[in-house]
Amino acid sequence: MSTVNVSVPATTANLGPGFDCIGAALTCYNQFQFALTEDTLNPLKITVTGAESHRVSIDQTNLIYQAFVNFYQHLDKSPPSIAINIELGIPLSRGLGSSATAIVGGLVGANELAGQALSIEEVMELAIAIEGHPDNVVPALLGHCQLSVGERGNWQICQVPWHQDLIPVVGIPNFELSTQEARGVLPKQLSRADAIFNIAHMGLLIRALETANTDWLAMALEDKLHQPYRQSLIPGYEAVKQAAIAAGAYGMVISGAGPTLLAITSPKQATEVIKGMETAWQSLDIIAQVRSLSLDTQGARIFY
Numbered sequence: 001m002s003t004v005n006v007s008v009p010a011t012t013a014n015l016g017p018g019f020d021c022i023g024a025a026l027t028c029y030n031q032f033q034f035a036l037t038e039d040t041l042n043p044l045k046i047t048v049t050g051a052e053s054h055r056v057s058i059d060q061t062n063l064i065y066q067a068f069v070n071f072y073q074h075l076d077k078s079p080p081s082i083a084i085n086i087e088l089g090i091p092l093s094r095g096l097g098s099s100a101t102a103i104v105g106g107l108v109g110a111n112e113l114a115g116q117a118l119s120i121e122e123v124m125e126l127a128i129a130i131e132g133h134p135d136n137v138v139p140a141l142l143g144h145c146q147l148s149v150g151e152r153g154n155w156q157i158c159q160v161p162w163h164q165d166l167i168p169v170v171g172i173p174n175f176e177l178s179t180q181e182a183r184g185v186l187p188k189q190l191s192r193a194d195a196i197f198n199i200a201h202m203g204l205l206i207r208a209l210e211t212a213n214t215d216w217l218a219m220a221l222e223d224k225l226h227q228p229y230r231q232s233l234i235p236g237y238e239a240v241k242q243a244a245i246a247a248g249a250y251g252m253v254i255s256g257a258g259p260t261l262l263a264i265t266s267p268k269q270a271t272e273v274i275k276g277m278e279t280a281w282q283s284l285d286i287i288a289q290v291r292s293l294s295l296d297t298q299g300a301r302i303f304y
Ligand SMILES: Nc1ncnc2c1ncn2[C@@H]1O[C@H](COP(=O)(O)OP(=O)(O)OP(=O)(O)O)[C@@H](O)[C@H]1O
Pocket: 011, 013, 030, 056, 057, 062, 063, 064, 086, 088, 091, 092, 093, 094, 095, 096, 097, 098, 099, 100, 102, 136, 177, 178, 179, 180, 255, 256, 257, 258
């Protein structure tokens, strides 16, 4: 087989208190096609379609290709000549795990072309090493909501049940915030009180997601580790949060490193929450796309 297609879901990381360790896959996708070529003079050809396609590099710096090459380096082999077609469905640098889709897509495509030389656990390990933290790449690969605990070479991955009555609503503004910039504003040290706050809220979050106990969820989404420092990088954060909660959301958090904002609500209130968040962005003259999504339960999918 010389051509393989891989579809990888968007992911929302952190979910409030779970900085760098929890993330959920959402029903919005990037698609990648990998076709082996015989062209040794031009070993890489990349084409990109979809919104923001002009912003993706089409040379060897492309993150998908870097992950692809990383896979072959891991096997001590040279990468084959390859044509990669990228169909972007997930906006870039918005906190919806676009970089994780590129890393997972590149690795899964390479693994399939290499006859599944690596197990899914080995692919996951490589993906975490490239991204530097597991919270996006693990659910992008496996689907569902995933808690990743451990360190290089020794990860425990725990699927966190997500109650079907909890609807994720994402508000995606039309400005970008790079993960690098959003990590740059975080303090190097935390007080003991803030550490205890996050440990307790994270424990509550796991049970709240499973049971849809909405009092628990409303409290569990609070965090003292990253959101207080990142809010000022996202114009409209407070107004959109207030509007979402007034319209029936249980809470609202920064999705990944932002600037996308993630509200969680009930199936009944989802339309009102979307309207409320839209109106709040509009009143600040910020263009944003607000929509409800579902939990993706498949992760990276291979098809021919
Ligand atoms: N389909 C893609 N092909 C190649 N590179 C990509 C692709 N998608 C994302 N990237 C790379 O990832 C960068 C965005 O990564 P960044 O971590 O800043 O944002 P994100 O992954 O969208 O957000 P977050 O990590 O907060 O969820 C892009 O600037 C680009 O370099």
